[in-house]
Amino acid sequence: MKKEIICTVCPMGCRITVEGEGENIISVTGNICKRGEVYASAEFCHPVRILTTTIKTDNEKTPLVPVRSEKPLPKEKVMDCMEVIRKQVAKTPIAMYDVLVENICDTGINIVATGAVK
């Protein structure tokens, strides 16, 4: 399988072509630095993204608290995580970095608050 990946490590935006199957990479071409190769290989095998969104609170004055995944999540799980997050109502007070959803969608990653609500 061949996949074209635009590198996002620096603003150059190299178009990198990765050839391989699953975890097995045959070739990486089009990058001009080592960081591009590392990025493109990871993006080919296991693309991940930091998820940032909001969770509803029980406080009318501040109806939302911003949240993020503590670590990057598998890209294909992002929409499933949103489904779970949408159903949450966080109890106030909330402090910065309070864990609001533990081990979301069995990824082993927590969703934490990135703001505080009294």
Added chain:
Amino acid sequence: MYNFECDVAIVGGGPAGLSAAVAAKKEGAKRVLVIERDESIGGILQQCIHPGFGLTYFKEELTGPEYAGRFAAEAVELGVEFLLNSMVLEVNEKENTVICVNKEYGMTEVKASSVILAMGCRERTRANIMIPGSRPAGVYTAGSAQRLVNRQNQLVGKKVVILGSGDIGMIMARRMTLEGAEVLAVIELMDFLAGLTRNKVQCLDDFDIPLYLSHTITKIDGYQRVKGIYFAQVDENKKPIKETEQYIECDTLLLSVGLLPENELTRKAGIEINPITNGPKVNQYMQTSAEGVFACGNVVHVNDLVDNVSVESMKAGKFAAQYAMGTLPKTQKIVQNISGENVRYLCPHSLSVAEENEKVSLYFRVLHPDNKVTIRVKSGDQIISSKKAQRVNPGEMEHIEFNTSDVAGDNVVVEVVKEA
């Protein structure tokens, strides 16, 4: 009228105002007051819940609320005072007073030894770009929609088109998609992306949102609510080509078409404005043409990274505190900073050269992209500073440092030239 006295009064509690407040306190100013029109501090970063902030300043990737939170916590700890829900109506540059109004005290006069303008910028609206059509509900600037979605729990629409490929527009494309809306198109007038490639990959490509370069909206359809938009490809003169016109059914249009420094107060105070940046002219102390008034952040020039705003605002805070305490270095001569080849503007615009040498940084944007260039500073016939850059781009601010003691004559020229 309620009266308040302080050493340094800061208009605006966003990233610029908070960084300036922290620096003013650290420099020794006793009473530092931040006046903010919103109900909480942090400014626009409070709604920028996405990551990408702090990479250069904190060397880690933070979200907007986390970045603002760090400065807010430091300001509170240092004893900075805040006047929230307060709208500044006037800055009097002769007496260094600020008139503001709020629910608790009514009209309030703040008397300060120095004032820092940190009002930031606002978005260009539909009126600024004159899109034809009726005026239905459902047309928002991307930032307004961002506030409604991220802070007020109001999803602004279900079927969305975005005009402009700036970072806020692309980030809102992802945000609306995550919240269950359908983003049908991002339309960009230019033949290149306005924002960062990273945002195209992670906000548009990840969700298969189509990007139309060299296209523009020709008409908004709908009477009470947006029903759809007409859009067409543009020719080399940016004029729509009639035959290429298409229709998209949608209920919402978001505009991400640029930012303008918010300088109503500055203009009213009679402070000199630079016509290119639309912000006040400043020297290396971030001091405006009114000597007791300083300015920093997006009110001076629109930045691409908040990290740069913090660095610049700390200078404003430090020197406004020195001015308040009477310790700002005495000016011996004023040097104008002049934009040379491939430089659109320079900030600061002038230097107040004192007896003692100072290391200064000039920030600038290039006019057009280039690679393998030399950035150099000329004073008289001498090159007093130079550095090489692999590539330069109008979207990314550059800077160069030099010593004021090397400056001969009354101007310096910064230029970006192709390597020989």
